[in-house]
Amino acid sequence: MPESVTITDNRTGESVEVPLVNGGIDAKAWKRLLPGIWMLDPGFSITASAESAITELDGGNGILRYRGYPIEELAEHSTFLEVCYLLLNGELPGETQFDSWVHDITHHTFIHENMRRRFYEGFHYDAHPMGMMVSAIAGLSTFYPEAKNIDDRDNRFIQINRLISKVPTLAAMAYRTSVGMPFVYPDNTLSYTENFLSMMWRIAEPNYEADPVLAKALDVLLILHADHEQNCSTTAMRVVGSAHADPFSAAAGATAALYGPRHGGANEAVIHMLNEIGSYDNIPAFIESVKAGEGRLMGFGHRVYKAYDPRARIVKNHADEVFKVTGRNPLLDIALKLEEIALSDDYFKSRNLYPNVDFYTGLIYQAMNFPMDMFTVLFTMGRMPGWLSHWNEAIEQESRISRPRQVYVGPAERSYVPIGQR
Ligand code: SDX
Helix, strand or coil: CCCEEEEEECCCCEEEEEECECCECCCHHHHHHCCCCCCCCHHHCCCCCCCCCCEEEECCCCEEEECCEEHHHHHHHCCHHHHHHHHHHCCCCCHHHHHHHHHHHHCCCCCCHHHHHHHHHHCCCCCCHHHHHHHHHHHHHHHCHHHHCCCCHHHHHHHHHHHHHHHHHHHHHHHHHHCCCCCCCCCCCCCHHHHHHHHHHCCCCCCCCCCHHHHHHHHHHHHHHCCCCCCHHHHHHHHHHHCCCCHHHHHHHHHHHHCCCCCCCHHHHHHHHHHHHCCHHHHHHHHHHHHCCCCCCCCECCCCCCCCCHHHHHHHHHHHHHHHHHCCCCHHHHHHHHHHHHHCCHHHHHCCCCECCHHHHHHHHHHCCCCHHHHHHHHHHHHHHHHHHHHHHHHHCCCCCCCCCCCCCCCCCCCCCCHHHC
16 A cells, blocks of 8 residues: 555545555645645644644554653753753763763853843832743843854854743843842752752752752653643744744743643643632532533643643642652642543543643642743753754745745735725
């Protein structure tokens, strides 16, 4: 059987045979056969926008691999910075390569004093940290004008290094601004997550001692969020990057997309939902309200996974480790009961709705004392290497500017009518 499909235009009887390659077919084949006819797919539910070698998802079987390595193995054996290297370079680093990479990331955590002093002070006291992150990441581009030189690979990787190094600093500053606390400078003697926790929580002590269990749990959570193929925010990164904008501006666009409650904002929305449910007794009524279309079960459902999100399983397993240190999050019991009921209810089963990565992460973040409006900021930190890997891959593929067509459904041509005659 040929690995191909044949498309026939019944108006003319003409056909074209199109090979099936890597699970895709080249849409340009339609162009030859059907000029001026567009494949309409709002939300890209069955459209591939790119060829990519970075992350592989098998939604039916709940499989996630970064550069071929199963997420379960990376979560158990790797570190976030090693995963960043893997996503960006395609291979796990050797010892020398890794040491050099960690040194570079560790020694680029500072940001320009103008950002630190003036930029953040311009925000209102109750500014949402994600609004600050979108602005701050875009603002960084003004300090590195050479970042526009995207054709030079070495220069690209200098900017990539800056973004991965500086995002924790920007994130902690967003938090410290929101609580009116003085900023804490990066401590380059600490690991990536320990340094972030120090910038978040240090008060007056000379050095901050992060709990190793919490630092490790956060490292694993960052690994789990590092990439996820062509999700909404990564698509935004590739689209903005396709215009040859600098990586800071493209990352700001991706951060803005992640902010949405349908995407990265869901981890915050889950906690709001659990708080609203409030107790076991209210769960059945809440489930019925969702089934009646009065809202969504946040943290459930996924465009790709039609099985349990493998990340949600890993997060759930790590929750117990964290709670041994922080104390059990009382909302966990409601979340577990909600999952148990939803997974046995036909409404959710028939729609393949399972917990996604956001269903349990918020419970861990909350137990670690992160305020809810910081949850998506943590997602931003985790996803940055994924965004940058896709941005770099698209440039190396010499991708064309993203410019989809449309199916026009508006009015036919008509003439202007002066206002007095309308
Ligand atoms: C992330 O793409 C990625 O990879 C994203 C992500 C990543 O790592 O980058 O995995 C991170 O964004 C995870 C998703 C976080 N979002 C949420 O948890 C918000 C709640 N979930 C949804 O709103 C929804 O499930 C989406 C947005 C995640 C997916 O939406 P789709 O694929 O467009 O599905 P849909 O809206 O077309 O829904 C299909 C059906 C509908 O019912 P019917 O119209 O067929 O009757 O399923 C229902 C929906 O009403 N449905 C839900 C539901 N999600 C879908 N019903 C109740 N609760 C839900 N959560």
